[in-house]
Amino acid sequence: QLPPDDLPPILTNSKIALFPSRNDAYGVGVIDVITCGAVALTSAVTGCAPDVLQPPEILPVDDPQRWVSACERLLAKPELLETTRQQQAKAIANNNPAHHGETIWNAVHDAINRKTEVRQWG
Numbered sequence: 001q002l003p004p005d006d007l008p009p010i011l012t013n014s015k016i017a018l019f020p021s022r023n024d025a026y027g028v029g030v031i032d033v034i035t036c037g038a039v040a041l042t043s044a045v046t047g048c049a050p051d052v053l054q055p056p057e058i059l060p061v062d063d064p065q066r067w068v069s070a071c072e073r074l075l076a077k078p079e080l081l082e083t084t085r086q087q088q089a090k091a092i093a094n095n096n097p098a099h100h101g102e103t104i105w106n107a108v109h110d111a112i113n114r115k116t117e118v119r120q121w122g
Helices: 004-012 028-035 064-076 078-093 097-113
Strands: 016-019 039-043
Touching (some): 004 028, 016 028, 028 039, 028 078, 064 078
């Protein structure tokens, strides 16, 4: 395992970072990678994925060929890689405590105001 101080130089020299996570409540590594200028590809179970990534960047964990294809597509088209990098960087600019607080508040508000006849309890 690398010390945390060794990661930024590696990440800033990376073009793409893969996170085929099976269980990742938030995805701090995804944010770190994007902050360092690389493009992140992740699985759907990574918590920040829907807020930060576009659908082509969120891949099924059990389909390695999709991961390979996504990397090949990005590396074959430098303009697509750069556009994706810029979109991800813009997305994390709003990924802050205020955004998370508002999202949670809205989810609670929606849950409280939902009609009881449509509530479904597991």
